[in-house]
Amino acid sequence: MKIIITGGSGFVGRRVLSLLKNHDVINLTRNPLNHKDCKYELGNEINNLSIFDSPDVIIHCAARVHIMNDSSTNPLDDYREVNTKGTLNLAKQAVEAGVKRFIFISSIKVNGEATQSDKPFKFDDNRAPQDFYGQSKSEAEEQLLQLAEETGLEVVIIRPTLVYGPGVKANFASLLNLASKGLPLPFGCIKNNKRSLVSVDNLVDLIVTCIDHPKAVNQVFLVSDDNDVSTSEMVQQMAKALGKSQWQLPVPIACYRLVGKVVGKEDVIGRLLGSLQVDITHTKETLGWQPSQTIEEGFKQTADAFLQSKLKD
Numbered sequence: 001m002k003i004i005i006t007g008g009s010g011f012v013g014r015r016v017l018s019l020l021k022n023h024d025v026i027n028l029t030r031n032p033l034n035h036k037d038c039k040y041e042l043g044n045e046i047n048n049l050s051i052f053d054s055p056d057v058i059i060h061c062a063a064r065v066h067i068m069n070d071s072s073t074n075p076l077d078d079y080r081e082v083n084t085k086g087t088l089n090l091a092k093q094a095v096e097a098g099v100k101r102f103i104f105i106s107s108i109k110v111n112g113e114a115t116q117s118d119k120p121f122k123f124d125d126n127r128a129p130q131d132f133y134g135q136s137k138s139e140a141e142e143q144l145l146q147l148a149e150e151t152g153l154e155v156v157i158i159r160p161t162l163v164y165g166p167g168v169k170a171n172f173a174s175l176l177n178l179a180s181k182g183l184p185l186p187f188g189c190i191k192n193n194k195r196s197l198v199s200v201d202n203l204v205d206l207i208v209t210c211i212d213h214p215k216a217v218n219q220v221f222l223v224s225d226d227n228d229v230s231t232s233e234m235v236q237q238m239a240k241a242l243g244k245s246q247w248q249l250p251v252p253i254a255c256y257r258l259v260g261k262v263v264g265k266e267d268v269i270g271r272l273l274g275s276l277q278v279d280i281t282h283t284k285e286t287l288g289w290q291p292s293q294t295i296e297e298g299f300k301q302t303a304d305a306f307l308q309s310k311l312k313d
Contacts, residue, residue: 002055003211004028004099006090007062012105012163015204016059026052028062049090049097057101057211058094060087065133079136087140091147091155101154101217103210106141108161108196108222108278109134114270120196120228120277123159123220141220148218156210157220158203161278165200165298166305171271176306179238188248190231190256193275196224197234199298202291206283215286222278227295231272237295241303 001023007013008027017027049055064082072078091102111121112128127142129135141157148155164172178185206223210216229237232248239246253273260269283289293301 001057001211002026002052004049004052004055004058006058006060007105010061011165011167011169012160012200012203012207013059013061015165015200016061016207019204019208026055049093049099052097055094055097055099057103058090058099059103059105059207059211060090061105062086063105064136076132076135079132080139083133083136084139084143088143088147091144091153095147095151095153099153101156101211102144103156103158103207104140104144105207106137106157106159107134108159108276110138110141110159111222111278113276114274115277117192117194117275118277120279121222122279123222123282145218154217156216156218158206158210159220159222159278160203161196161198161222161224161276163198163200163203165302167309168200168302173306175235176238176242176303179235179244180242180306180310182239182244184245184247184249185235186249186251187232187235188250189253190273191233193230193273194228194277195231195234196228196276196278197295197298198224199291199293199295199301201293201298201301205292206287206289209287209289213287219286221283221287222280223283224278224280225291225293225295225298226280226284228277229295237299238303241296241299242307 003020003023004026005013005016005020006028008017013027017025064079087104094102108121109131110127110129111125112134113130115121127138129138144155144157147153162172168176202225203223206221210221235248236246256269256273257266260266
């Protein structure tokens with residue numbers, strides 16, 4: 001099977017590439033990594049995929065990712081240029097090149113930013129993106145499914161929650177670094193929220209499952225480790241994986257909200273205190289799929305990689 005991957009140099013794409021060694025894989029990226037790569041700019045103009053001699057599947061991981069404190073003068077247009085227009089143009093090229101299946105790595109932000117207690121997002125909920133990144137991904141999904149109806153291209157949409165694993169960056173890495181200090185942390189009262197996470201290995205396992213599964217056609221799949229945790233539980237798991245103290249100070253929730261308001265970081269505090277859960281029943285039942293890695297295993301793998309990187313610094 002000939003498989004094209006976009007974003008193969010990214011966090012998820014690298015792991016996909018490592019698990020597809022037995023396939024004929026072409027990695028399309030902005031920065032060529034080896035002799036099989038081609039120069040690829042994900043935007044309005046793209047290379048003609050027909051030069052790759054009848055590829056079977058495209059796994060589209062590349063994107064303009066969510067950027068905190070984006071300084072762009074027109075961020076929605078910037079997100080759309082890559083995540084919406086670029087995706088649709090790539091899919092149209094796929095149709096012309098005879099590609100059978102297009103796997104689109106979207107985002108849970110298409111569903112929204114937060115969930116109420118015990119009311120997780122489901123695969124068939126109405127799309128409700130609340131930021132430009134989520135909006136651009138949502139528009140791409142809609143246009144891909146329309147293209148599928150018009151052309152017969154088999155579209156598979158996967159919406160990951162927060163993805164973690166060896167080499168993870170951003171907020172997860174910041175919390176991991178805090179937990180590595182072995183000091184008491186102020187998360188003892190954040191016990192009533194619930195967050196769905198997904199290890200990069202579980203996400204990639206689902207992506208690989210969708211390459212040729214007959215029931216994946218034109219479906220939307222939510223994905224997680226199927227083990228939701230509070231912020232307090234998440235930090236405890238991190239500390240345990242790092243072999244550090246798990247003692248947490250019971251700082252009241254109201255203090256967090258006050259600090260967030262004073263320093264202008266209410267959105268950051270909201271994510272720390274809030275819930276974002278997904279129901280992956282549809283994914284499991286449709287594909288006969290289960291997360292292959294437990295959250296404990298995922299955290300341990302991530303912590304081990306973090307500690308190894310510290311030794312190299």
